[in-house]
Amino acid sequence: MSPRLRPLRPREDMPDFVRLALETNGLRARYDARPPYQRNDYLLWINKAQRDETKRKRLAQMLDELKTGGVYMRMRWNG
Numbered sequence: 001m002s003p004r005l006r007p008l009r010p011r012e013d014m015p016d017f018v019r020l021a022l023e024t025n026g027l028r029a030r031y032d033a034r035p036p037y038q039r040n041d042y043l044l045w046i047n048k049a050q051r052d053e054t055k056r057k058r059l060a061q062m063l064d065e066l067k068t069g070g071v072y073m074r075m076r077w078n079g
Contacts, residue, residue, distance in 0.1 A: 012043035021059055022066075030066045034079065038072055045073075 022028040031039060042062045049055040065071040070078065 009040060009044060012040050012047055014043055015047065017055075018043065018046060018059060021063060025063055025067070027063060027066045030069070034066075034072075038077075041073065 019028075022031050031042075034042075046055055046058045046062065049058055061074075065073075070076060072079075
């Protein structure tokens with residue numbers, strides 16, 4: 001594989017608690033509509049947290065941004 005085709009970051013697995021939160025809040029379609037890099041960044045950001053409290057806080061931010069739309073990692077996003 002050419003170096004230009006390699007992903008910059010490994011693909012993150014979606015933890016069950018994130019999947020459940022997306023489905024419970026009816027946000028799975030909005031999550032899936034985001035570009036792959038955003039989906040991966042959200043998961044990487046949540047997965048890297050060491051404390052459960054931090055994971056919950058980050059998950060809440062992601063869910064809020066998906067509900068609101070037009071926001072990605074507290075930055076304006078026109079998607």
